[in-house]
Amino acid sequence: MGMTITEKILAKAAGAENVVPGQLVDARIDVLMCHDVTAPPAISMLEEKGIDKVFDREKIVVTPDHFQPAKDIKSAELHKRLDGWARRHKIKHYYKLGRAGVCHALLPEQGHIRPGEVIVGGDSHTCTYGAFGAFSTGIGSTDTAAAIATGQLWFKVPASMKFILNGSLGPGVYSKDVILAVIARIGTDGALYRAMEFAGPALAEMSMEARMTITNMAIEAGAKNGVIGFDDVTKQYLDEHLKDGKDYTVYESDSDAEYLAVEEFDCSAIEPMVALPHLPSGGVPVGECAGKEMDQAYIGSCTNGRIEDLRIAADILKGKEVAIRTIIVPATPVIWKQAKDEGLFDIFYDAGCVISAPTCGACLGGFMGILAAGEKCISTTNRNFVGRMGDPKSEVYLASPATAAASAITGKLTDPRECM
Numbered sequence: 001m002g003m004t005i006t007e008k009i010l011a012k013a014a015g016a017e018n019v020v021p022g023q024l025v026d027a028r029i030d031v032l033m034c035h036d037v038t039a040p041p042a043i044s045m046l047e048e049k050g051i052d053k054v055f056d057r058e059k060i061v062v063t064p065d066h067f068q069p070a071k072d073i074k075s076a077e078l079h080k081r082l083d084g085w086a087r088r089h090k091i092k093h094y095y096k097l098g099r100a101g102v103c104h105a106l107l108p109e110q111g112h113i114r115p116g117e118v119i120v121g122g123d124s125h126t127c128t129y130g131a132f133g134a135f136s137t138g139i140g141s142t143d144t145a146a147a148i149a150t151g152q153l154w155f156k157v158p159a160s161m162k163f164i165l166n167g168s169l170g171p172g173v174y175s176k177d178v179i180l181a182v183i184a185r186i187g188t189d190g191a192l193y194r195a196m197e198f199a200g201p202a203l204a205e206m207s208m209e210a211r212m213t214i215t216n217m218a219i220e221a222g223a224k225n226g227v228i229g230f231d232d233v234t235k236q237y238l239d240e241h242l243k244d245g246k247d248y249t250v251y252e253s254d255s256d257a258e259y260l261a262v263e264e265f266d267c268s269a270i271e272p273m274v275a276l277p278h279l280p281s282g283g284v285p286v287g288e289c290a291g292k293e294m295d296q297a298y299i300g301s302c303t304n305g306r307i308e309d310l311r312i313a314a315d316i317l318k319g320k321e322v323a324i325r326t327i328i329v330p331a332t333p334v335i336w337k338q339a340k341d342e343g344l345f346d347i348f349y350d351a352g353c354v355i356s357a358p359t360c361g362a363c364l365g366g367f368m369g370i371l372a373a374g375e376k377c378i379s380t381t382n383r384n385f386v387g388r389m390g391d392p393k394s395e396v397y398l399a400s401p402a403t404a405a406a407s408a409i410t411g412k413l414t415d416p417r418e419c420m
Contacts, residue, residue, distance in 0.1 A: 001020075001256065001257075001258065002253070002255060002256035002257040002258075003018060003019070003253070003254055003257055004160040004195065004197060004253045004254075004258075004259070005133060005135075005195075005197060005227050005229060005251045005252065005253050006135055006157075006158060006160055006195040006197070006225060006227055007021070007157060007160070007257070008251040009116055009117070009134065009135040009251055010025055010027055010118070010135055010155060010157055011025075012116070012249070013027035013028045013029075013030075013118045013135070014026060014027050014028075015028075019157045020157065021157050021158060021159035021160070022156060022157060022159070023156070024154060024155070024157075025154070025157060026152055026153075026154055027118050027152065027153060027154075027155050028118065028151060028152055029055075029059070029118055029119075029120055029147050029151050029152060029153060030114070030117035030118050030119060031059055031060075031061060031107075031112055031113070031117060031118075031119040031120075032059060032060045032061070032120055032144070032147050032151075033060075033061050033062075033063075033103055033121030033122070033123065033126060034060060034061070034062045034063075034082070034121070034122060034144065034148075035062070035063055035064060035065050035082075035103050035121075035122060035123060036063075036064035036065065036066055036067055036068065036075070036078045036079055036082050037067070037078065037122070037123075038122030038123065038140065038141045038144055039062070039082055039085075039122055039141075039144060040078050040081045040082055040085075042141040042142070042144035042145035043081060043082075043085045043145075043148075044081075045141065045142065045145040046145050046148065046149060051149050052088075053089075053149060054089045054091070054148055054149070055147070055148065055149060055150055055151030057089055057090050057091050058093070059151070060091050060093070060148065061093040061095075061103075061106075061107055061112050062082065062086045062091050062093065062094045062095065063094075063095040063096075063100045063101060063103050063106055064078075064079050064082060064096070064097070064100050065100060065101060065103050065106075065358070065359065065360050066359075066360040066361075067079075067359075067360075067361070067366055067367070068097065068100050068357075068358070068359050068360070068361075069097060069357065071361075071366060071367040071368075075366075083096065093112065095110070098333065099333055100333075100358065101332030101333055101334075101335075101358040102301065102302045102305055102331040102332060102358055102359070102360055103121065103123060104123070104125055104126065104128040104212070104216060104302035105212075105302055105305060105306055105331035105332050105335065106331070106332050107129065108128075108129065108131075108132070108208070108212065108237075108241065109241060109332055109334055109335075110241070110243070111241045111242040111244065113132050113136075114132065114134065114242070114248040115132050115133035115134055115230050115234065115238075115248045115249065115250050115251070116133065116134065116248055116249035116250060116251050117248070118134070118135050118136075119134050119135070119136040119137075120136070120137060120139045120143070120144075120147055120153065121136075121138060121144075122138070122140065122141060122143075122144040123138050124219045125138065125216050125217075125219060125302050125303075125382065126138040127215055127216065127219050127223065127224075127226045128212050128215050128216040128302060129212075129215070130215040130218070130226040130227040130228065131208060131211040131212045131214070131215040131227075131228050131234075132228075132230075132234055132237075132238070133227065133228065133229055133230040133234065133250060133251065134227070135225055135227070136215075136225055137224055137225045138219065139153070156193070158193055158194050158195045158223075158224040159194055159195070159259075159260045160194065160195040160196075160197050160253075160257070160258075160259050160260065161191055161194050161195070161196055161197065161260050161261045161262070162197050162198075162199065162259045162261070162262045162263070163182060163196060163197065163199070163200075163263050163264075163265065164199055164200040164262065164263070164264045164265070165198060165199070165200035165201070165202035165203045165265050165267050166200050166201060166202060166264060166265065166266050166267060166268075167201070167202050167265075167267040167268030167269070168202055168205060168267065168268055169202060169205070169267055169268070169270070170268060170270075170271075171417055171420060172272050172402055172403075172415065172416040172417035172420055173267075173270055173271065173272055173400075174210065174213075174312065174400045174401070174402060175206055175210035175211065175213045175214050176213050176273075176303070176304060176380065176398075176399065176400035176401070177270055177271070177272055177273040177399075177400055177403075178202070178214060178265070178267055178270060179213060179214045179216075179217045179220075180217075180273040180275050180280070180283035180398065181265065181270050181273055181283060182214075182221070182263070182265065183220055183221045183275075183280050183281045183283060184273070184275070184281055184282070184283035184284070185265075186263065186281075187221070187281050188220060188222060188279055188280060188281045189221070189222040190221050190222065190281075191221040191222050191223040192222035192223075193222065193223075193224045194224060194260065195223065195224060195225050195226075195227060196215075196218045196221065196223045196225070196226045196227070197226075197227050197228075197229075197253065197259075198211075198214055198226065198227070198228050199228070199229060200264075200265075200267075202265075202267035202268075203228065204231065204233070206233070207233065207308060208233060208234065208237040209306045209307070209308040209309070211228050211233075213303055213304060214226065215227065215228060216302060216303045216382060217280065217303065217382050220280040220281075220383065221280075221281075229252055230251075230252070271285040271286065271287065271415075272285065272286045272399070272400065272402065272403050272415055272416055272417070273285060273286065273399065273400075273403075274286050274289055274378075274397050274398065274399045274403065274413060275384055275397065275398035275399070276289060276384075276397060277384050277386075277395040277396060277397065278384055278385055278386045278388075278395075278396075279384065279385070280383060280384060280398060282384075283398075286399070286403055286413060286414070286416075287415060289397075289413050290412070290413050290414060290415055291412050291413060292376070292397075292412055292413045293376065293412045294324055294376050294377065294378045294397070294407055294408075294411060294412055294413065295324055295325070295371070295375040295376050295377065296324055296325050296326070296327070296371065296375065296376070296377040296378070297322070297324060297325075297326040297327070297377070297378050297379070297404045297405070297407055298327050298329070298362055298363075298369050298377055298378070298379040298380065298381065298389075298404070299313050299326070299327070299328050299329070299380050299401050299404050299405065300327070300328065300329025300330070300331065300356070300362075300363075300380065300381075301329070301331070301360065301363045301379075301380060301381040301382065302331065302360070302363075302382070303380060303381055303382040304380035304381075304400065304401050305329055305330060305331030305335070305358075305380075306331055307330075307335050307338050307342075309380065309401040310328065310330060310335070310339045310344050310401070311342075311344065312400070312401045312402050312405070313328070313348075313401040313402070313404065314344045314347045314405075315420075316402055316405040316406055316409070316416060316419045316420065317347055317348065317351040317353070317405050317408070317409065318347045318351075319350075320351055320409050320419075321350075321351055321352050321409070322351050322352045322408040322409055323408065323409060323411030324408060324411045325354065326351070326352070326353040326354065326408040327353070327354045327356060327362065327368065327369045328348050328353050328355045328356065329355075329356040329357075329358065329361070329362075329368070330355075330356075330358055331358055332358050333358060335358070336357070336358060351408075353408075356368050362379075362381075362389055363379075363381040363382075363383075363388075363389070364388070364389075365387060365388055365389050365390055369389065370389065370390040371389050371390030371394035371395075371396075372390065372391055372394065373391040373392075373393040373394060374391075374393055374394065375390070375391070375394045376395045376396075376397065377389055377395070377396050377397065378397045378399055378403065378404045378407040378408070378413060379396050379397065379398060379404065380398075380400065380401050380404050381396070381398065382398070383396075383398075384396035384397065384398050397413065400416070402416035402420075403415070405419070406418065406419040
């Protein structure tokens with residue numbers, strides 16, 4: 001019996017010839033991501049047990065991002081603890097203030113992600129890195145502590161589901177619309193503890209940035225991981241970004257690999273989507289909700305804060321003025337500088353937008369764009385749960401950067417094709 005990409009990677013990491021869904025394996029970790037919210041509690045757990053070591057100072061990547069720059073005393077204390085620990089253990093890849101960024105944009109950009117590896121991080125959207133043909137999943141603080149000390153974790157091998165993306169994306173339609181359409185079909189538990197494997201001609205036409213948007217939101221369907229096979233697009237990105245050697249192993253799913261389900265989508269029929277409150281599965285074509293008034297537009301996050309996303313928004317905002325408060329958040333310092341150098345900041349400034357330093361801030365209801373009771377936000381983030389971005393009586397509508405930018409101009413939910 002053949003194996004999927006996910007099964008092959010976990011088999012390699014466990015030192016086994018093959019694995020099957022449901023099997024428990026003890027897997028070696030290739031990369032561990034630590035940030036300012038979940039890493040400090042993990043560090044405390046280890047200290048309480050008298051454990052003050054790291055399994056490999058070169059395989060841990062550290063960056064503050066959720067409350068970066070620190071928004072209050074508590075977040076400053078988190079940063080202080082993270083900083084002290086990273087310095088004490090001489091963590092090689094430590095991106096602190098001035099170089100810190102949203103983790104799931106920063107790690108690929110800085111060359112820490114390779115195909116065929118097991119990558120974990122104390123953040124649910126660590127599944128983003130599966131876009132590179134890796135097994136990547138989020139873990140909690142307890143597992144983070146174990147990974148820091150041992151470099152190994154137990155996993156139950158997930159069964160795989162395959163999503164074939166046919167056709168081509170039409171004008172005003174982007175990968176964010178595709179993943180919202182996928183989740184709308186299968187629901188927030190439609191891939192519970194499954195591997196979501198994406199393939200198809202529509203996917204082949206997408207950039208790595210667009211692909212990362214898709215795998216980023218696999219967790220919003222309950223998935224253990226999202227994964228996309230290796231191709232020339234992947235190789236070109238890696239050739240440009242890998243720094244510490246370019247050796248990696250590419251795994252492909254066997255032709256006789258078993259999938260729990262195969263879902264096919266005609267992407268040429270997908271329209272710009274909006275996920276209505278209060279679940280990412282509430283996606284509908286924007287035409288079904290157009291005209292609903294908004295109070296805020298937010299363009300950024302680990303889902304849509306990359307340079308491609310900012311360019312899409314700038315194309316729509318150029319020469320126009322926003323009608324509601326609009327917050328632009330480049331995901332990393334590199335993206336921030338690139339957007340500035342390309343003149344995107346001039347477009348955003350002239351349109352009346354606020355431009356922030358890289359941070360996860362508003363996405364998790366932390367800061368830099370919190371909503372008051374009754375306020376509504378069109379957002380390029382990945383979650384729209386009750387109270388996600390502020391008061392429990394506020395509402396978050398998920399969409400692509402294009403739809404968010406178009407809605408910012410009119411002050412209400414708007415089809416981006418009307419502004420193109």
